[in-house]
Amino acid sequence: MTDKRTRVENPFFARLWTFLAEHESEQVRDLRRENLAGLSGRVLEVGAGTGTNFVLYPTSVEEVVAIEPEPRLTLAAQRTATTAPVPVTVSDSTVEELDPGASFDAVVCSLVLCSVNDLDGVLRQLFSHLRPGGELRYLEHVASGGIRGRLQQLADATVWPRLFGNCHTHRDTETAIINAGFAPQTHRRDVVFPAWAPVPSAEIALGRAVRPA
Numbered sequence: 486m487t488d489k490r491t492r493v494e495n496p497f498f499a500r501l502w503t504f505l506a507e508h509e510s511e512q513v514r515d516l517r518r519e520n521l522a523g524l525s526g527r528v529l530e531v532g533a534g535t536g537t538n539f540v541l542y543p544t545s546v547e548e549v550v551a552i553e554p555e556p557r558l559t560l561a562a563q564r565t566a567t568t569a570p571v572p573v574t575v576s577d578s579t580v581e582e583l584d585p586g587a588s589f590d591a592v593v594c595s596l597v598l599c600s601v602n603d604l605d606g607v608l609r610q611l612f613s614h615l616r617p618g619g620e621l622r623y624l625e626h627v628a629s630g631g632i633r634g635r636l637q638q639l640a641d642a643t644v645w646p647r648l649f650g651n652c653h654t655h656r657d658t659e660t661a662i663i664n665a666g667f668a669p670q671t672h673r674r675d676v677v678f679p680a681w682a683p684v685p686s687a688e689i690a691l692g693r694a695v696r697p698a
Contacts, residue, residue: 542573
């Protein structure tokens with residue numbers, strides 16, 4: 486029988502992301518913690534990476550179902566899950582492979598929506614898996630304006646996605662969230678790199694949106 490599941494093989498990015506996760510700044514760590522604050526019930530985490538979020542979940546969360554399709558990162562996340570303060574199950578699934586009947590109280594996306602092939606389609610899938618009134622919590626790279634925005638467009642059209650796990654830096658993620666049917670509740674942007682830093686990703690959007698009841 487042929488295995489038709491989606492496979493995401495990116496050994497270079499897996500090694501790079503593991504290094505970056507181990508050296509993440511306190512600013513980003515604090516943003517992760519803020520993104521998870523107040524969650525409860527059953528949570529779906531998309532693109533778990535090495536499991537950086539796991540130790541930051543509040544104990545009011547009953548279960549985290551974490552998906553990470555890159556096999557090396559899946560293994561790292563499974564190891565990290567053993568140290569989490571809440572029950573965490575990690576699988577190598579994608580959003581598209583979730584059981585259509587799976588329902589969650591919240592969905593968490595942290596630095597992952599920049600890398601999915603079909604942003605609009607993934608957000609519609611996540612909307613369908615949230616119970617009415619459920620929350621989407623997001624912490625995502627977003628498009629900038631001006632010179633950095635033009636740098637982002639150039640980076641996205643050339644080597645950046647190939648080197649960084651399909652990351653696209655110039656996405657209007659928050660508009661896509663609204664277009665998928667979510668109702669925004671809170672949102673703000675933080676700058677994680679100074680204006681002079683020669684990297685395309687500088688702004689991170691932190692926000693909360695709900696599936697209307």
